[in-house]
Amino acid sequence: MTLTESEAKHIQPTYTRQPIHITRGSSCRVWDAEGKEYLDCLAGIAVNVCGHCHPRVVEAIKMQAETLIHTSNLYYTEPQIRLAEELVKLTGLDRIFFCNSGTEAAEAAMKLARRATGKTDFIAAENSFHGRTLGALSLTHTEKYRKPFEPLIPGVMFVKYNDASAMEAAITPDTAAVVLEAVQGEGGVKIASKEYLKEVREICNERDVLLIIDEVQTGFGRTGAWFAYEHYGIKPDIMTMAKAIGSGFPIGAMASRDDLQFERGDHGATFAGGPLACAASLATIDVIRSEGLVERSRVLGARLKSGLQSIESLAGNRVREVRGMGLMVGMDFESGCGKLVDMARERGVLLNCTADTVLRFLPPLTITDEEIDQVLAVVGAIG
Numbered sequence: 120m121t122l123t124e125s126e127a128k129h130i131q132p133t134y135t136r137q138p139i140h141i142t143r144g145s146s147c148r149v150w151d152a153e154g155k156e157y158l159d160c161l162a163g164i165a166v167n168v169c170g171h172c173h174p175r176v177v178e179a180i181k182m183q184a185e186t187l188i189h190t191s192n193l194y195y196t197e198p199q200i201r202l203a204e205e206l207v208k209l210t211g212l213d214r215i216f217f218c219n220s221g222t223e224a225a226e227a228a229m230k231l232a233r234r235a236t237g238k239t240d241f242i243a244a245e246n247s248f249h250g251r252t253l254g255a256l257s258l259t260h261t262e263k264y265r266k267p268f269e270p271l272i273p274g275v276m277f278v279k280y281n282d283a284s285a286m287e288a289a290i291t292p293d294t295a296a297v298v299l300e301a302v303q304g305e306g307g308v309k310i311a312s313k314e315y316l317k318e319v320r321e322i323c324n325e326r327d328v329l330l331i332i333d334e335v336q337t338g339f340g341r342t343g344a345w346f347a348y349e350h351y352g353i354k355p356d357i358m359t360m361a362k363a364i365g366s367g368f369p370i371g372a373m374a375s376r377d378d379l380q381f382e383r384g385d386h387g388a389t390f391a392g393g394p395l396a397c398a399a400s401l402a403t404i405d406v407i408r409s410e411g412l413v414e415r416s417r418v419l420g421a422r423l424k425s426g427l428q429s430i431e432s433l434a435g436n437r438v439r440e441v442r443g444m445g446l447m448v449g450m451d452f453e454s455g456c457g458k459l460v461d462m463a464r465e466r467g468v469l470l471n472c473t474a475d476t477v478l479r480f481l482p483p484l485t486i487t488d489e490e491i492d493q494v495l496a497v498v499g500a501i502g
């Protein structure tokens with residue numbers, strides 16, 4: 120049985136996979152089982168910020184694996200506490216709850232918002248994506264993800280993105296929190312306007328509603344700032360993180376204001392904040408800082424975006440708009456872009472298509488100028 124046949128027989132058919140078996144990665148490149156090389160412009164969906172198998176991340180995981188892999192949260196462990204210190208410094212918030220993924224960070228945020236406000240309801244945006252577990256799915260707008268699993272959590276309203284008055288009108292006395300992405304990733308790289316997040320922040324203050332910003336995809340330098348909300352001069356009350364935080368080692372986190380607190384026993388997870396995950400994350404943060412990756416994301420993102428903006432159509436599919444922040448760039452086409460993903464892959468560049476028409480670029484932040492130019496040449500040559 121080939122691997123493809125075995126996958127079809129033994130794994131739940133939830134994923135549509137591109138037809139290659141990736142066996143190895145190094146910096147911005149990965150190789151398939153036939154030894155073919157690809158420039159990875161997706162980075163495991165905004166995860167491998169430091170590139171594949173960054174030596175300092177590998178070394179940190181190796182050292183920690185030889186020392187202590189897991190003990191549970193029944194005890195203190197230093198990597199978890201050190202990582203919490205770092206995340207408090209980076210986010211400007213006060214307390215961290217660790218978990219294992221983005222969807223779990225959303226669950227923690229929902230529970231904390233209910234616990235801290237005594238209120239039950241949430242407002243999220245059309246086109247949002249916050250995860251797949253039943254709570255996080257309740258905040259996710261996409262009909263095809265929700266429908267088969269209803270009923271979901273009651274009391275979630277969806278309002279038009281980038282429309283602050285729609286947000287204001289949706290708030291009721293039961294609204295605990297508003298949940299937003301500063302750039303909607305799965306929704307097609309849609310960017311909140313400068314005024315929108317500022318206005319939403321003011322509305323939340325006036326109406327005594329918490330503002331939860333989901334930085335799961337946008338965090339850790341992806342948009343040319345440590346966190347995307349920094350571009351807007353606002354601060355959330357609660358924020359969620361995952362994806363890039365551990366360079367691919369599974370870990371998520373929720374940061375929050377000091378006055379928003381759980382009580383002992385309110386929430387928890389066996390693996391959460393384990394030494395191995397936290398060591399991977401500490402090394403990731405260290406690499407982002409010491410290699411200036413936040414700045415690189417800003418500069419190289421601009422290079423990528425302006426290169427893509429000079430392309431009018433690919434394979435007869437007209438470009439509607441190229442938009443992005445830092446190295447989070449989407450190329451929005453007039454019709455579906457699945458075929459373009461295949462064409463790029465055949466030519467050695469990995470991308471994906473989100474929201475049907477948006478070709479998404481999320482390369483490692485370690486990508487070089489030459490590699491950006493190579494990507495532009497390959498994509499441009501699709502013609």
Ligand SMILES: *Cc1c(COP(=O)(O)O)cnc(C)c1O
Nearest residue numbers: 220221222248249250304335336
């Ligand atoms: C990926 C993503 C999630 C869910 O994270 P998982 O780790 O896949 O559970 C939540 N929010 C946003 C914005 C995401 O991009």
